Structure formats: C-alpha cells, structure tokens
Amino acid sequence: MLKTYKFRLYPTNDQIEKLNRHFGHTRFVYNYFLAFSRKSYENTETSTNYYDWANVMKKLKKTDKYNWLKEVNSQSLQQSLKNLEIAFKNFFRKQNDFPVFKKKSNNQSFRVPQHIQLYENESNDKYGIIFVPKFKEGIKVRVHRKTDKDSKIKNCTFSKTPSGKYFVSIIFETEETVINKDIDYNNSIGIDMGLKDFVILSDRTKYSSPKALLKYEKQLIHLQRNLSRKKKGSNNRNKARLRVAKLHEKINNIREDFLHKLTKTISESQADVFVMEKLNIKGMVKNHHLSKHISDSGWYKFKVFLKYKAERLGKKVLEIGTFEPSSKTCHVCGYKNKELKLSDKNGNVLNVILNMIEI
Numbered sequence: 592m593l594k595t596y597k598f599r600l601y602p603t604n605d606q607i608e609k610l611n612r613h614f615g616h617t618r619f620v621y622n623y624f625l626a627f628s629r630k631s632y633e634n635t636e637t638s639t640n641y642y643d644w645a646n647v648m649k650k651l652k653k654t655d656k657y658n659w660l661k662e663v664n665s666q667s668l669q670q671s672l673k674n675l676e677i678a679f680k681n682f683f684r685k686q687n688d689f690p691v692f693k694k695k696s697n698n699q700s701f702r703v704p705q706h707i708q709l710y711e712n713e714s715n716d717k718y719g720i721i722f723v724p725k726f727k728e729g730i731k732v733r734v735h736r737k738t739d740k741d742s743k744i745k746n747c748t749f750s751k752t753p754s755g756k757y758f759v760s761i762i763f764e765t766e767e768t769v770i771n772k773d774i775d776y777n778n779s780i781g782i783d784m785g786l787k788d789f790v791i792l793s794d795r796t797k798y799s800s801p802k803a804l805l806k807y808e809k810q811l812i813h814l815q816r817n818l819s820r821k822k823k824g825s826n827n828r829n830k831a832r833l834r835v836a837k838l839h840e841k842i843n844n845i846r847e848d849f850l851h852k853l854t855k856t857i858s859e860s861q862a863d864v865f866v867m868e869k870l871n872i873k874g875m876v877k878n879h880h881l882s883k884h885i886s887d888s889g890w891y892k893f894k895v896f897l898k899y900k901a902e903r904l905g906k907k908v909l910e911i912g913t914f915e916p917s918s919k920t921c922h923v924c925g926y927k928n929k930e931l932k933l934s935d936k937n938g939n940v941l942n943v944i945l946n947m948i949e950i
Contacts, residue, residue, distance in 0.1 A: 592767045592903075593745065596738060600749070600757040601718075601731040607757075609726060614699035614751060616663045617671040620648065622692045624675055641676040645669060663701075664724045670702040700750040707744045709761065711737070721759060723747070732759060739765050753836035770905035772863075779864035782857070784893065786884050790853065798853055803845040804887040811838055846889050854896040858904060865901060867894070869910040 602610060624644045631639050648668065651657040660668065681687040703723045711719040711734050720729030742763040750758050781793035789800035804811075814835045821828035857865065872891055876882040898908045 592765050592769065594742070594763045594765055594767075595760055596736060596763065597758055597760045598732045598734055600721075600759055601733065602757055603728075603731075606726065606728070606730055610749060610751070610757060611699075613663045613667060613701045613725075613749070615695075616660060617667055617701040618693045618695070618699065620660070620668050620671045621675050624648075624672060625690055625692060628675075628679070641672050644672045644675070648672070662725075664703060666704050666724070667701045670704060674702075696753065698750060698752060700748055702746055702748045704746045707747050707761070709734075709738070709744065721747075721761075723749075730759075738763060739767075741766060752840060754833060754840045755836075756840075769903060772905040774863045774905070774907055776864055778862055779866055780857075780860065780862040782865055782867040784867065784870070784888070784890050786881070786888065789888060790857075790893075792857075800888055801845055801849045802887060803842040803849075804883070806845075807838060807842055811835070811842075814838060846887070847892070850889055850893050850896050854893065854900050858897060858900040858906065863906050865897065865906070865908045867908070867910055 624647070627644070627647070628639045631637065648660070652660050675690065678687070678690040682689050706724050708722040709719060709732070710721075710729070717733055717735055719732050719734040721732045722729045738761075742765040745762040745764050747759050747761040750760070752758070783791045785791065786800075788797045790798040814831065818828065818831040818835055821831050870890060872885065876885050878885075894908070901908050
C-alpha cells in the first residue's frame with residue numbers, strides 16, 4: 592500500500608534560497624517547453640513529447656545562456672517535463688483544459704524521485720531531518736506522525752504555499768494491504784449532499800457544514816480591498832498579499848479538517864457500502880446564485896476522502912447517475928412524480944437517499 596505523509600519544513604535562510612531556486616528552475620523548464628511544443632506544432636504541425644524535450648534540455652545546459660540549470664537536481668527538472676507530458680495527455684483525453692503557464696504567485700512545487708533519507712527523532716521531540724540531493728545539510732522537518740520504519744520512500748514533493756510556508760509530501764511504500772472482506776450490499780447507507788445540511792444519511796443523521804468562507808467573508812473582503820489599494824511591487828503590497836493568503840489558508844484548513852473528520856466517522860461506521868449521487872459540480876458552479884456556497888462546501892474533496900478511507904477498510908463507495916430521478920421516485924412503490932420541483936426537494940431528502948440504496 593502507498594501512503595502519503597505531509598510534513599512542514601523549517602529550512603534555514605540558505606536552504607530557503609536553494610528551495611526557491613528549485614521552484615524557479617522547474618517552473619522555467621515547464622513554461623519553456625510548453626512554449627516550445629506550441630511553436631513546434633505551429634511551424635511543423637508535429638507534436639513533441641518528453642523524450643524530445645529531455646534531449647533539448649541536455650543541449651540547453653551546455654550553453655552559456657542556460658548553464659544555470661545545472662544548479663538544481665536534474666531529476667527534478669526531468670520530473671517537471673513528465674508533469675507537462677501528463678498535462679498534455681489529460682487534455683487530449685478531454686479530462687482537463689489545455690496546459691497553461693505556471694505563475695510565481697501560485698503554489699510552487701518540485702519533486703525528488705529518489706535518494707531521499709528521513710531521520711526521525713526517537714525522543715519525544717517531533718522534529719526530524721530530511722536529506723535530498725543538492726542539499727548538503729539536512730532540512731529540519733516536523734514529523735507530527737510516526738511512520739513505519741520498514742516502509743520504503745518512493746518519492747517526495749517539496750511545496751511552498753502563497754503564505755510562505757514550506758512543506759514536503761513523502762510517499763511511502765508500506766507492507767500494509769487493503770482489507771479484504773465479503774461486502775454485504777444490503778448493509779448500505781445512502782448519502783445526500785446539500786447546502787443547508789452538508790450531508791444527510793439514510794439513517795436520518797445530519798451533518799452541518801462549518802461554512803468557513805461565509806464565516807470569514809467580511810474579513811476577506813476587507814483584506815482584499817486593502818491589497819487592491821497598494822502600489823504594485825511595493826513591500827506594503829507584499830505584506831497585504833500575505834495577509835490575504837494566510838486567511839485563505841485558514842479557511843481551507845477549517846474545511847479540510849471538517850472533511851477529514853467527517854469522512855473518517857462515516858467510513859468507520861457499520862455499513863459496507865456507501866451510495867451517493869454523481870454530481871456535475873463543474874456545471875453547478877456556473878449558477879451565480881449558488882456557486883459561492885457550492886465551492887465553500889467541498890463536495891469533490893468529500894468524495895475523494897471518503898473513497899480512499901473506505902477502500903482501505905475493504906468497503907465500497909458507489910455513485911448513481913447524474914440524471915437518475917432519485918428525487919422524483921418513491922423508494923417504496925416506485926412511483927415517479929414528474930411534477931416535483933427543485934424547491935420541493937428539501938422535503939423529500941429521505942426519499943432521495945433511500946432510492947440511492949435501492950438503485
């Protein structure tokens with residue numbers, strides 16, 4: 592089984608400079624070869640791939656203009672090219688939009704695929720050290736969760752948030768296996784996601800959303816207004832930007848903490864199967880009256896968290912079709928009420944989730 596642990600880093604000033612150099616170089620490589628592939632297709636009508644880009648990058652490193660690319664880990668630069676190739680594949684599979692250029696103001700990251708060593712402090716101190724190529728001294732890391740000593744590190748990803756914090760996500764290959772059990776499909780729970788109540792289960796249990804964005808909306812508007820008044824490129828603007836970024840980070844942390852706790856509670860219940868509706872979230876957020884509330888809820892993350900936690904316990908998460916008339920169909924007799932409106936749905940939530948189980 593693969594497990595990912597995310598730990599916060601506390602680098603020194605020299606290490607911060609090296610980390611920022613890695614972020615900048617990998618971002619440059621991604622943007623350079625994105626432009627390279629576009630121009631290549633416009634001029635020759637032929638597409639390029641990872642191997643073409645890697646050969647060009649070797650030649651770039653030998654030139655005086657781009658020899659500074661040798662300052663960072665070459666495997667991290669290669670991984671940036673692989674990420675670009677994946678982005679193109681997802682676009683051609685119609686799973687994502689066309690790749691766009693990366694910005695310095697967004698989240699920064701780079702991956703180290705091998706030669707990683709993590710040393711944990713065996714005492715009560717939760718701080719450890721991680722060693723990676725191009726960093727002679729280990730980087731201080733807060734290991735807030737104990738890892739399996741027998742597990743093998745597959746790769747790690749360093750990242751920097753807009754608020755200026757540094758993190759490392761380490762993927763371990765453990766000896767743990769997914770629990771195999773006989774699933775009783777009759778032992779199931781229907782889950783209906785909404786806005787008034789975040790989740791309503793078929794056993795009539797309701798969970799309310801923390802609505803973190805609405806809670807801090809006035810404060811966020813005030814900080815964003817102050818940011819818009821600052822002169823571009825000034826130190827005061829950067830300070831204002833950090834205040835906005837920290838508040839956004841706080842809102843996201845509240846939302847994710849709620850989702851992790853809720854999905855853990857639901858996945859560890861007595862049910863073997865969890866049934867929910869497959870929502871077209873991308874289409875729903877186009878409704879300007881509900882888009883802010885839908886985005887604040889975090890429905891997609893809820894599904895992702897619930898799926899992987901249920902699968903580790905040997906359970907299943909099933910989704911019914913987006914256009915399945917579960918709201919209009921009676922779960923007892925099967926009668927379909929074609930005249931039922933969206934405004935009437937709140938009074939028929941139990942029918943909806945009971946129908947999910949029957950379907």
